[in-house]
Amino acid sequence: MAKPKQKWTPEEEEALSAGVEKYGLGRWKNILTDPQFASPLANRSNVDLKDKWRNLSGGDYGSNSRGNVRINWFEEINKLLLTYQEPSKSSVNKRRAPPYKAMIYEALSSIDDPKGTDAKTMVKFLEPKYDVTKNFRKLLTAKLRNLVLNGAEWRP
Amino acid sequence: MAKPKQKWTPEEEEALSAGVEKYGLGRWKNILTDPQFASPLANRSNVDLKDKWRNLSGGDYGSNSRGNVRINWFEEINKLLLTYQEPSKSSVNKRRAPPYKAMIYEALSSIDDPKGTDAKTMVKFLEPKYDVTKNFRKLLTAKLRNLVLNGAEWRP
DNA sequence: CCTTAGGGATAGGGTTGC
């Protein structure tokens, strides 16, 4: 059972508009928690605000000025893996984290999924095997991004 | 300009009716992509299905939208299992609950019953093995429902 | 975990053609 359709009232639209005026675009949660707007928007979520603004904007909200296109990093990485040559292994150290490229290769190879995987799954796989830092996820994501953007020479 | 009017055939109406029976109201896209109904409804869109159902319902469709679903989830899940590839296992942690898909796969594989199983049995099997939350049964059922309705990509 | 961006699906009012 989904939520029944709930039409926006003029009061709600005004509050949303004033909220965007005050906080700027994309600050939906901030608008919702501002005591100035919390009451009129009591039964709207931050996602509702985003959706409504998209309608009010004539449908072109979201295509930001730089024309960014979102990349599915993991799909890209999986493609690049086809060109990877696994290094001839010599020293097998289990504790310290190996270079990121090697870990990424290991994770993607082990998590054998034709559709690829995602960062969360990779972290879950790698974390118990190696003693990684607390912000491992962030670093791993950055590395993935870097590999894709820079042509990813798969040298260990 | 517009699409020429295309009257509904009895076969189409039957398929639509059976589809609603299986998935419940408001799951037009699911009906359309179900191999059981895809063929007879090949040249109808999800919106067409919704419109036709509204006509058949004497015009009061939507007032209490989205009825109940009558799927035998476990039968459906068992079918989907045929397409599942068990991930090459690497880390064996016994305490924390693995992803729901993995647990579902494990339960259905272990409870070897040609007729499939039910939620109660699955919970009984999984609960002592993993430390699950109190509302585990509810979450498990929700996951099963989601897997069936969304075509069940068996990603871990 | 939580939030945002964006594509997709649905609900319901409106329109068209027989």
Place this chain on the structure above:
DNA sequence: TGCAACCCTATCCCTAAG
């Protein structure tokens, strides 16, 4: 004219990415 079939689009849903 009435109604089946089709159109329009605000609202809501799903999920990748951060």
